Amino acid sequence: xxxxxxxxxxxxxxxxxxxxxxxxxxIVLTKSNLFKKLIGINIMESSIFIMFVGAGYIxxxxxxxxxxxxxEALYVNPLPSALMLTGIVVSVSVTAFALAxxxxxxxxxxxxxxxxxxxxxxxxxx
Amino acid sequence: MISTIKSNLPVFVVIIPLFIAFILPTFARRLKLVEGxxxxxxxxxxxxxxxxxxIVLVQNGIPIIYSxxxxxxxxxxxxxxxNLAAFFLLVVTGISLPVALFAKGNLTEEVGxxxxxxxxxxxxxxxxxxxxxxxxxxxxxxxxxxxEVATLSCCALVAxxxxxxxxxxxxxxxxxxxxxxxxxxxxxxxIYILTGHLNMGFAHNELIQVWQNSPHVVWMAMTFIFVGxxxxxxxxxxxxxxxxxxxNAPTPASAILSGLAVKAYIIxxxxxxYVVFGQNLMQQFNLHRILxxxxxxxxxxxxxxxxxxxxxxxxxxxxTVAQIGYLFLGMGLMNTIGLTGMLFYLASHAVIKSALFxxxxxxxxxTGKKNISEMVGVGKKMPITxxxxxxxxxxxxxxxxxxxxxxxxxxxxxxLESGNILxxxxxxxxxxxxxxxxxxxxxxxYFEPAPEEDIKDPGLPQKTALIILAGAVFVLGIxxxxxxxxxxRAAVQLLMIQ
Numbered sequence: 001x002x003x004x005x006x007x008x009x010x011x012x013x014x015x016x017x018x019x020x021x022x023x024x025x026x027i028v029l030t031k032s033n034l035f036k037k038l039i040g041i042n043i044m045e046s047s048i049f050i051m052f053v054g055a056g057y058i059x060x061x062x063x064x065x066x067x068x069x070x071x072e073a074l075y076v077n078p079l080p081s082a083l084m085l086t087g088i089v090v091s092v093s094v095t096a097f098a099l100a101x102x103x104x105x106x107x108x109x110x111x112x113x114x115x116x117x118x119x120x121x122x123x124x125x126x
Numbered sequence: 127m128i129s130t131i132k133s134n135l136p137v138f139v140v141i142i143p144l145f146i147a148f149i150l151p152t153f154a155r156r157l158k159l160v161e162g163x164x165x166x167x168x169x170x171x172x173x174x175x176x177x178x179x180x181i182v183l184v185q186n187g188i189p190i191i192y193s194x195x196x197x198x199x200x201x202x203x204x205x206x207x208x209n210l211a212a213f214f215l216l217v218v219t220g221i222s223l224p225v226a227l228f229a230k231g232n233l234t235e236e237v238g239x240x241x242x243x244x245x246x247x248x249x250x251x252x253x254x255x256x257x258x259x260x261x262x263x264x265x266x267x268x269x270x271x272x273x274e275v276a277t278l279s280c281c282a283l284v285a286x287x288x289x290x291x292x293x294x295x296x297x298x299x300x301x302x303x304x305x306x307x308x309x310x311x312x313x314x315x316x317i318y319i320l321t322g323h324l325n326m327g328f329a330h331n332e333l334i335q336v337w338q339n340s341p342h343v344v345w346m347a348m349t350f351i352f353v354g355x356x357x358x359x360x361x362x363x364x365x366x367x368x369x370x371x372x373x374n375a376p377t378p379a380s381a382i383l384s385g386l387a388v389k390a391y392i393i394x395x396x397x398x399x400y401v402v403f404g405q406n407l408m409q410q411f412n413l414h415r416i417l418x419x420x421x422x423x424x425x426x427x428x429x430x431x432x433x434x435x436x437x438x439x440x441x442x443x444x445x446t447v448a449q450i451g452y453l454f455l456g457m458g459l460m461n462t463i464g465l466t467g468m469l470f471y472l473a474s475h476a477v478i479k480s481a482l483f484x485x486x487x488x489x490x491x492x493t494g495k496k497n498i499s500e501m502v503g504v505g506k507k508m509p510i511t512x513x514x515x516x517x518x519x520x521x522x523x524x525x526x527x528x529x530x531x532x533x534x535x536x537x538x539x540x541x542l543e544s545g546n547i548l549x550x551x552x553x554x555x556x557x558x559x560x561x562x563x564x565x566x567x568x569x570x571x572y573f574e575p576a577p578e579e580d581i582k583d584p585g586l587p588q589k590t591a592l593i594i595l596a597g598a599v600f601v602l603g604i605x606x607x608x609x610x611x612x613x614x615r616a617a618v619q620l621l622m623i624q
Contacts, residue, residue: 021308021312025305028305034297037301041304041305045304048308048311048315051312052315052318055315055318080318087270090274093278094274094278094304097281097282097300098300098301101285101296101297102297105290105293105294105297108290109290121291
């Protein structure tokens with residue numbers, strides 16, 4: 001147990017990523033407010049970004065620019081950070097599109113609650 | 127000039143549709159021009175895919191490898207046109223062209239003004255480019271980016287219809303699909319942490335050496351990727367978004383979404399499971415059994431839901447859920463014949479489902495009714511549309527001489543070869559259930575008295591598109607030729623990776 005907790009603390013970026021991922025997924029699945037669902041998705045995606053960036057970080061590593069005086073120095077892996085830049089762009093565009101959809105839904109139903117919208121739709125059907 | 131185009135063709139098949147997509151809005155008001163451009167681009171695209179496929183067939187299994195920007199494999203992004211990629215490129219381009227033809231002059235009713243229709247075409251081309259990219263790319267992070275492009279354009283295609291229900295379906299789809307792609311990205315992250323590679327081949331070589339050090343991480347990666355792509359390709363318990371999204375989209379979009387988009391994710395999953403993890407690791411973690419079991423549940427569950435549904439498009443959407451089950455089942459069989467069957471069934475289902483959705487869409491827009499029980503006598507008023515619907519239904523049920531038969535036959539042989547009697551029983555039961563939910567539509571359309579209203583077949587481009595697709599159902603069933611050959615070679619190639 002003690003070893004487990006020690007491992008969790010030493011690898012804190014991963015611990016945080018797992019916690020955030022679970023929180024995000026829980027919000028997405030349980031909340032019926034569309035905005036909250038969107039926030040949950042964003043939290044979830046951020047957790048994955050943290051995991052990637054944490055994977056690239058080396059404790060005590062330098063900025064990954066070759067140092068001519070000390071070429072053997074330890075560098076942080078820049079690739080995951082570069083990848084996550086793309087990931088963040090993707091996540092922003094998803095957010096923008098979802099917000100546009102929420103505006104359209106609010107215009108036609110007058111609410112942003114998924115449960116109320118489902119109820120209204122059922123009434124229309126009957 | 128020509129040699130430059132030839133040597134860069136693997137990247138052109140991805141870039142041409144993306145590039146044209148962003149030019150289209152500049153003349154959004156001149157719809158005729160937009161439609162002409164889209165159809166000519168799709169034709170060009172089909173020809174380039176056919177050229178690549180012919181090269182791959184002639185080269186006998188040696189893939190065309192293209193390094194983006196001249197950076198070779200472990201560092202740069204690698205495009206690889208092997209048998210699987212050529213096969214899926216042919217399917218994507220071959221379906222996109224008739225669907226674009228069907229959309230010609232037919233969208234204003236469902237989508238709205240000329241500008242909205244032009245935007246619809248932008249999304250169609252974006253989705254096409256992303257799917258072509260998923261077929262040819264050999265880089266895991268590139269797969270994620272293309273998956274996101276495809277997801278966003280799919281959701282926007284659903285929302286293109288001018289109806290609040292479409293927006294609601296699109297939002298639900300967007301949330302679940304983003305959940306799926308986050309899981310996929312997480313899985314890619316685990317593989318990257320373990321191996322330090324993003325190229326699929328290099329990651330595989332590293333993974334089979336180091337997986338024993340941390341089996342739990344490999345297990346997590348596999349689960350994340352399986353569930354992520356499972357949500358995106360609507361494996362049965364995770365299918366909740368599909369019926370709403372596919373039934374509320376405009377007709378050509380439903381055809382593309384049900385026929386192609388879902389399959390693109392399955393091709394990605396296939397690549398991850400067989401190319402990155404390899405069959406030994408899959409067997410190690412018993413994933414192939416989960417795939418077969420999930421497929422069986424999907425076949426039965428999807429068919430039962432389809433039986434219960436009276437809305438025509440929703441019934442077809444649930445039928446897609448059932449047919450996805452066949453693909454997952456075939457993926458888990460792990461022998462050449464089963465995998466060949468799965469790939470061929472993927473192609474034939476793409477043709478059949480787009481034919482079904484397009485003919486159903488024309489029936490719905492001609493009659494103005496959505497439910498099957500109200501479609502009385504449509505067959506007499508719209509002979510061509512209903513004939514196409516009937517041919518496609520026969521294909522989906524799997525009657526010999528139609529394309530679905532060959533795929534199901536190979537799947538059946540594959541399940542018998544792997545000694546899974548239950549799976550073969552479920553394959554046959556799925557066919558029976560499929561007949562049970564499709565034949566009543568045909569009965570109502572042909573054998574009930576026709577209504578008095580003035581209902582006609584759709585216009586010439588629509589008829590042509592429907593007849594091309596119906597012809598393809600026949601041709602694939604009688605002379606499967608190069609498609610089956612490519613599927614066979616792709617299966618052999620995938621199973622060679624240990």
